[in-house]
Amino acid sequence: MLRNINIGQYIARDSIIHKLDARIKIIITILMITALFFIDSFKGYFLFLLAVLFIIYLSQISFMRIIRGLRPVLFLVLLTLILHIFFTRGGEVIWQWRFITIEKNGLITGLFMVSRILLLIMFTSLLTLTTSPLQLTDGIESLLRPLKRFGIPASELAMMMTIALRFIPTLLEEADKIMKAQMARGADFESGNIIRRSKNLIPLLVPLFISAFRRADDLALAMESRCYHGGEGRTKLHELKVKTQDFIALFISILFSILVSFF
Amino acid sequence: MALIEIKGVDFTYNELETPALANINLSIEAGEFIAIIGGNGSGKSTLAKLLNVLLLPGSGKVLVDGMDTADEKYKLKIRQKVGMVFQNPDNQLVAARVEDDIAFGPENLGIPGPEIRKRVDQALELVGMAGFHDYPPHELSGGQKQRIAIAGIIAMEPDCIVLDEPTAMLDPKGRKEVMDTIHFLNKEKGITIIHITHFMEETIGADRIFVMHNGAIYKEGTPEEIFHSISDIKRLGLDVTVVVELAERLKKEGFNLPDVLTISELVDCLC
Numbered sequence: 001m002l003r004n005i006n007i008g009q010y011i012a013r014d015s016i017i018h019k020l021d022a023r024i025k026i027i028i029t030i031l032m033i034t035a036l037f038f039i040d041s042f043k044g045y046f047l048f049l050l051a052v053l054f055i056i057y058l059s060q061i062s063f064m065r066i067i068r069g070l071r072p073v074l075f076l077v078l079l080t081l082i083l084h085i086f087f088t089r090g091g092e093v094i095w096q097w098r099f100i101t102i103e104k105n106g107l108i109t110g111l112f113m114v115s116r117i118l119l120l121i122m123f124t125s126l127l128t129l130t131t132s133p134l135q136l137t138d139g140i141e142s143l144l145r146p147l148k149r150f151g152i153p154a155s156e157l158a159m160m161m162t163i164a165l166r167f168i169p170t171l172l173e174e175a176d177k178i179m180k181a182q183m184a185r186g187a188d189f190e191s192g193n194i195i196r197r198s199k200n201l202i203p204l205l206v207p208l209f210i211s212a213f214r215r216a217d218d219l220a221l222a223m224e225s226r227c228y229h230g231g232e233g234r235t236k237l238h239e240l241k242v243k244t245q246d247f248i249a250l251f252i253s254i255l256f257s258i259l260v261s262f263f
Numbered sequence: 264m265a266l267i268e269i270k271g272v273d274f275t276y277n278e279l280e281t282p283a284l285a286n287i288n289l290s291i292e293a294g295e296f297i298a299i300i301g302g303n304g305s306g307k308s309t310l311a312k313l314l315n316v317l318l319l320p321g322s323g324k325v326l327v328d329g330m331d332t333a334d335e336k337y338k339l340k341i342r343q344k345v346g347m348v349f350q351n352p353d354n355q356l357v358a359a360r361v362e363d364d365i366a367f368g369p370e371n372l373g374i375p376g377p378e379i380r381k382r383v384d385q386a387l388e389l390v391g392m393a394g395f396h397d398y399p400p401h402e403l404s405g406g407q408k409q410r411i412a413i414a415g416i417i418a419m420e421p422d423c424i425v426l427d428e429p430t431a432m433l434d435p436k437g438r439k440e441v442m443d444t445i446h447f448l449n450k451e452k453g454i455t456i457i458h459i460t461h462f463m464e465e466t467i468g469a470d471r472i473f474v475m476h477n478g479a480i481y482k483e484g485t486p487e488e489i490f491h492s493i494s495d496i497k498r499l500g501l502d503v504t505v506v507v508e509l510a511e512r513l514k515k516e517g518f519n520l521p522d523v524l525t526i527s528e529l530v531d532c533l534c
Contacts (some may be wrong), residue, residue: 133359134359134360134363162357162359163357165359166356166399169401173401215353215354218351218354219355221349222349222354223357224317224342225342225346225347226342226357226367226368226371226419227342227371233373234370234371235369235370235373235379236366236376237362237363237366237370237380238363238376239376
């Protein structure tokens with residue numbers, strides 16, 4: 001179960017979208033999502049969908065992969081649609097049966113909401129599919145840096161993210177090892193109802209936590225001995241640099257989001 | 264002036280009554296290969312942490328290149344000069360990619376990006392792991408992880424590397440990789456090595472050995488001198504190597520042998 005550890009959902013490809021600066025991608029994503037909330041016509045949503053499809057094409061990520069990412073929200077989408085159809089009032093009556101009526105406004109608002117949710121998920125998953133967690137971390141750090149003045153410890157947060165990313169596989173491996181050791185001693189992780197099963201996880205979680213704290217202690221010592229003293233005066237091996245294509249991408253998406261908001 | 268000088272140092276951990284170190288005096292010259300050997304609780308790890316300002320001496324002085332470790336303003340400078348490699352290879356790599364991990368030290372020192380890039384490449388080359396830039400640590404073997412940890416120190420351009428039982432958690436192959444690497448760095452790059460271990464055979468090839476016992480330096484000498492006080496060593500619960508033991512027994516049986524340390528030396532003498 002713990003083979004093929006894949007952190008986040010990054011898929012490595014050699015595409016234009018992958019090569020864009022992480023900061024620019026984050027900004028574009030925020031911009032586009034904001035624009036998405038200003039659209040109030042089907043033409044607008046259609047245009048937006050075309051843009052998303054075009055970016056998917058450029059990113060060389062398979063369309064099915066994106067569709068699969070929509071599955072977890074399917075229930076939410078259906079629920080939204082049903083609630084709007086039956087409970088939002090206004091406009092002419094389309095269909096009526098005893099006390100249940102469907103009115104036009106309800107149908108339209110419902111479809112709007114559904115398009116909005118689906119497009120939002122598609123666009124944000126494009127960000128995480130084309131940007132590695134490390135680049136994302138660097139990007140977020142760099143975007144938050146100006147907020148340092150207001151007491152937001154950007155580089156420390158980024159350091160925490162990096163360490164978390166570094167230790168996820170290590171801890172997973174360890175969990176696997178502990179699980180096997182406990183199973184050899186007769187622990188049962190698979191049978192029983194939910195309560196029973198979560199109780200049975202205790203012999204896995206206790207050793208895992210103890211070892212995680214021990215690791216944290218060791219790591220802090222190792223970091224200190226390598227001159228770590230917070231984000232102050234730290235340089236970076238990979239300085240993020242905004243290139244021409246980043247500006248072009250940003251420019252296009254600004255234009256597009258203005259245009260699409262008027263539809 | 265010696266690179267490292269320890270003068271009359273005592274150290275006691277907060278909650279304990281017996282001191283971890285008592286009246287330690289030693290000095291280490293630049294370019295030396297020092298092995299420190301001792302059983303559990305002999306104080307060898309505590310001594311290592313004093314050299315790198317992770318601990319401060321209770322009394323006495325630790326001087327690195329003339330700088331007092333108790334002086335806050337030298338802390339970073341000393342940590343840059345004296346790098347430290349720890350026992351558990353998993354718990355000292357910080358970043359999710361090899362090159363980012365090696366860059367961690369230089370980044371903390373505020374070295375500009377292009378210069379870090381150069382140092383990372385050189386360091387990988389020196390530990391024999393060129394081409395491993397992009398690997399995540401969990402895909403490396405124990406020996407490789409320890410070499411990356413060493414590379415991370417080298418990238419800070421230290422005068423001295425302290426290794427605190429770097430081979431204790433490795434298989435024989437990984438152990439050999441690490442030992443070869445630190446001997447290479449000592450010979451070719453002139454980096455002072457302080458190697459702390461409880462494997463007697465890893466002290467062969469050191470310039471000097473310190474044997475620690477109960478928080479004090481019990482014996483000091485060249486490998487030849489230390490290895491041939493077998494009864495002393497055994498009393499401390501340490502094992503001498505098979506070769507030395509064999510040679511000693513042969514001598515008792517009346518063979519005429521000089522002092523030998525390695526298998527090839529013994530073979531030469533016998534055949």
